[in-house]
Amino acid sequence: MDALKRQAAARALEEVRSGMKLGLGTGSTAKHFVDLLGEKVRAGLKVVGVPTSEATRAQAEACGVPLTTLDDVDHLDLTIDGADEINPALDLIKGGGGALLREKIVANASDRMIVIADETKWVERLGRFPLPVEVIPFGLAATQRAMTEAFAKAGVSGQMVLRKAGAGDGHVFVTDGGHWIIDVRLGEIEDPPRLAGLLSAIPGVVEHGLFIGLGSTAILAGAQGIRVIQRP
Ligand SMILES: O=C[C@H](O)[C@H](O)[C@H](O)COP(=O)(O)O
Structure with missing residues (x-):
């Protein structure tokens, strides 16, 4: 590989x-x-x-x-x-x-x-790989609720997993920008541009992995x- x-x-x-x-x-x-x-x-x-x-x-x-x-x-x-x-x-x-x-x-x-x-x-369709969503730590639960609504509007759902650092000591993974990442395994994403727009509109979402x-x-x-x- x-x-x-x-x-x-x-x-x-x-x-x-x-x-x-x-x-x-x-x-x-x-x-x-x-x-x-x-x-x-x-x-x-x-x-x-x-x-x-x-x-x-x-x-x-x-x-x-x-x-x-x-x-x-x-x-x-x-x-x-x-x-x-x-x-x-x-x-x-x-x-x-x-x-x-x-x-x-x-x-x-x-x-x-x-x-x-x-x-x-x-x-053929995006979504088998868990979608990374970079979020601000402040107000995480509110951001996750808004994400759930965005997923429902886009016709997808999946468990949200807060990314942990590789060391296995339970520490949260922190991005170069000082943010956290939530990974969401959504399965097939019917309309990636629509989901991208919905996620971008959430205040606590800094950016998402849909390009x-x-x-x-x-x-x-x-x-x-x-x-x-x-x-x-
Ligand atoms: O944040 C990481 C990047 O988006 C990588 O380009 C992506 O994960 C692919 O990485 P790799 O070439 O290691 O599979």
Whole structure:
């Protein structure tokens, strides 16, 4: 699986040109991309990147990829990032690694977003992967009640699970922005854009993992080779 992720990352690197301002994604697939980009930079490629997490920032710095911020550039040419699920409209579920907020800000500031993944991320309908929803700790119960109403309006339901940190000591997972994440296994989401709008309207929801209309191209690596899919 890791070899497939690297293949998708290598194919995405072919889209990078000297002088580009890049959004750098987060996760195990994006990590391959940053690694390969670092090799190119050390060989003379001139790019700057905006990392979507502190983890990616640290990796990019270690690889020698020059970094900037969205305050210092007026737009990004291209963002390359992974995903937890991708449907044929190139709508995505993201945030399995907890980086969805910065990832969405960066993708939205980009002219194009290339999604890199192994074939297992491709689904007819989004929703098998638990949807991450980033919330403000204040008023959590009220936010969850509003989320339940939003799910009902969108015709879905699922148990809400407050994400815990990986250490197994019971501590709540805290995002780079200081927020919490609620994961909700919804099953098939009939209308992802509608659910996205309903969740975005809830005051305690900072952001959610539905990326609608942001993915331009998906590069999927599987046993049969690489598929490049453009947003319809
Ligand atoms: O917050 C994490 C990101 O949205 C990742 O891009 C996503 O979870 C996919 O990660 P991976 O490439 O490790 O499957």
